[in-house]
Amino acid sequence: MNKDFKEDNASSSFQPGTGELVAKIEIIDRITGTIHNVLKGKKLEVIEIPADLPDNEIRQLVEYVNNFVKEYNSFSDFMYSMARGELDYSPPKSSMVVAQSFKSLQSSLRHLAYVTQRISSGDFEHKVSFMGDFSEAFNKMAQQLKDAFEKIEKQNAELKNANEIITAEKEKSEKLLLNVLPLKVAVELKESGKSEPQLFENVSVFFSDMVGFTALSSNLEPRLLISELNDIFTRFDEIMEKNSCERIKTIGDAYLSVCGMPMKNEAHAYNLVASASEIVKYLNQRNEKAEIKWKVRIGIHSGALVGGIVGVKKYIYDIFGDTINTASRMESCSEPMKINVSETTYDLVKDKFHFVDRGEIEVKGKGRMRMYFMEDGAHE
Amino acid sequence: MFKEERKETRFEWNMLGDIQAGRPNLGTTMDVAVYRLMQFTLRDVLIQKYGVKEADEIYFMAGEHAGKEFFSNLIKEKTDFNKFVLELKEVLEKLRIGIMRIEKADLENMKFTIVIAEDLDCSGLPVTDEEICTYDEGFLSGLLRSFTGAEFDVKEVDCWCSGDRVCRFSAERKD
Numbered sequence: 001m002n003k004d005f006k007e008d009n010a011s012s013s014f015q016p017g018t019g020e021l022v023a024k025i026e027i028i029d030r031i032t033g034t035i036h037n038v039l040k041g042k043k044l045e046v047i048e049i050p051a052d053l054p055d056n057e058i059r060q061l062v063e064y065v066n067n068f069v070k071e072y073n074s075f076s077d078f079m080y081s082m083a084r085g086e087l088d089y090s091p092p093k094s095s096m097v098v099a100q101s102f103k104s105l106q107s108s109l110r111h112l113a114y115v116t117q118r119i120s121s122g123d124f125e126h127k128v129s130f131m132g133d134f135s136e137a138f139n140k141m142a143q144q145l146k147d148a149f150e151k152i153e154k155q156n157a158e159l160k161n162a163n164e165i166i167t168a169e170k171e172k173s174e175k176l177l178l179n180v181l182p183l184k185v186a187v188e189l190k191e192s193g194k195s196e197p198q199l200f201e202n203v204s205v206f207f208s209d210m211v212g213f214t215a216l217s218s219n220l221e222p223r224l225l226i227s228e229l230n231d232i233f234t235r236f237d238e239i240m241e242k243n244s245c246e247r248i249k250t251i252g253d254a255y256l257s258v259c260g261m262p263m264k265n266e267a268h269a270y271n272l273v274a275s276a277s278e279i280v281k282y283l284n285q286r287n288e289k290a291e292i293k294w295k296v297r298i299g300i301h302s303g304a305l306v307g308g309i310v311g312v313k314k315y316i317y318d319i320f321g322d323t324i325n326t327a328s329r330m331e332s333c334s335e336p337m338k339i340n341v342s343e344t345t346y347d348l349v350k351d352k353f354h355f356v357d358r359g360e361i362e363v364k365g366k367g368r369m370r371m372y373f374m375e376d377g378a379h380e
Numbered sequence: 381m382f383k384e385e386r387k388e389t390r391f392e393w394n395m396l397g398d399i400q401a402g403r404p405n406l407g408t409t410m411d412v413a414v415y416r417l418m419q420f421t422l423r424d425v426l427i428q429k430y431g432v433k434e435a436d437e438i439y440f441m442a443g444e445h446a447g448k449e450f451f452s453n454l455i456k457e458k459t460d461f462n463k464f465v466l467e468l469k470e471v472l473e474k475l476r477i478g479i480m481r482i483e484k485a486d487l488e489n490m491k492f493t494i495v496i497a498e499d500l501d502c503s504g505l506p507v508t509d510e511e512i513c514t515y516d517e518g519f520l521s522g523l524l525r526s527f528t529g530a531e532f533d534v535k536e537v538d539c540w541c542s543g544d545r546v547c548r549f550s551a552e553r554k555d
């Protein structure tokens with residue numbers, strides 16, 4: 001063979017003999033005692049060999065019993081440690097079938113521990129093969145874990161997807177809220193869930209109306225009418241925004257905007273009159289090409305007002321107070337493509353623009369009020 | 381090709397030939413005893429000519445060479461250690477070389493305990509208190525070296541011949 005296969009090297013080789021032999025009772029008792037301890041689960045002890053024991057079959061028997069005691073003891077320790085789950089214990093060298101079987105069991109357990117670790121780190125492909133019932137049970141468990149894991153992964157992906165949709169929708173609704181509400185109010189509403197009405201002392205209010213709208217609208221197809229207003233008011237919005245003014249609402253063909261609220265703005269009157277001037281310029285330009293020639297009537301007044309959210313389900317930010325009524329009167333007292341401002345507004349911006357004094361004009365419910373046409377926007 | 385003098389390897393995988401074509405009736409497999417007949421007669425002659433130590437060295441070197449060739453020709457996974465182990469186990473089973481089981485894998489320190497059950501070389505041999513799977517030691521060393529690029533000490537600590545039911549190898553990266 002490949003190397004010298006050594007003979008079984010147990011301390012004494014078994015030598016069968018013949019004839020009869022007398023043994024001391026004490027020795028026989030010690031051997032019986034050892035077997036007794038094995039059966040009773042007691043710890044085994046090596047039998048002391050008397051010095052005068054002749055080198056015969058009795059001595060050979062005692063030596064064999066002692067070898068067994070040593071292997072049995074170390075094997076017991078090994079088994080005991082394994083029973084406690086200590087897989088690191090070094091198994092004793094022994095050719096006994098029981099010892100070998102337990103060593104195989106330890107090997108299988110170590111391997112199972114390794115594969116379990118792999119699976120627990122998500123390596124579901126690991127399988128146990130040729131380990132009898134272990135293999136089937138374990139591999140079934142691994143497969144089920146894999147299926148469950150994949151299911152969860154799938155659900156997670158769906159959840160993530162749903163979350164993304166919700167986030168996008170939330171962003172959309174926040175953007176929408178911003179379209180409806182002034183930024184400051186929208187933020188307040190988002191953060192605290194409510195927005196208290198607030199008094200603003202120095203604000204300018206812009207009112208505009210389309211001249212002859214009622215007559216025009218009865219002749220125009222509604223869709224075209226809306227598209228026209230949409231086009232014009234979109235541009236109005238842009239002009240207002242550019243000048244730090246804010247649209248409050250449109251009512252049909254009327255357009256209401258402010259400056260100086262909710263954020264305070266010293267130049268509220270200037271900004272709003274400048275916007276009005278730009279709007280008139282824009283419409284003049286538009287009318288050069290457009291089929292339908294729109295004319296606007298503008299009124300501006302400055303003063304105090306209250307702003308706040310109206311409604312619970314449908315938020316509408318609105319403004320209240322006599323200032324708005326007066327601004328509306330300025331508009332109704334205006335003329336096509338002219339900007340009519342009250343004396344209050346005039347006083348705030350008279351150094352910045354040219355105005356024509358219109359004198360005092362009778363205002364419904366208010367008596368006589370002094371008004372001014374802004375000159376800049378007064379060309380037709 | 382086969383019989384040229386050489387100082388370095390001339391082995392190529394295609395030297396194994398097209399067995400399917402060459403053995404249409406007998407097929408690609410044969411009895412394990414025949415493989416062992418070759419293993420142990422060769423060992424016998426090598427020991428006679430060069431002694432036990434030299435013979436062992438020759439076996440280890442041949443095994444290591446085989447491990448490298450095995451890795452580059454039969455193993456696909458070249459990066460993920462756990463997948464590599466998985467694939468190796470499957471290939472070893474498919475080729476009926478043995479049933480590989482990992483008892484311990486310390487990737488941080490590159491220390492492994494690998495068990496081969498029903499090993500091709502030794503399972504069923506007479507018990508002699510010797511670990512005789514030197515070829516397997518080299519084979520595992522070649523595989524690990526090919527995969528990691530590092531050198532490994534591979535030692536068979538239990539063998540069928542030493543009275544165990546499986547062959548157990550400890551593998552550790554050389555510092």
Ligand SMILES: [Zn+2]
Pocket residue numbers: 499502503511512513536538539540541546547548
């Ligand atoms: Zn072996």
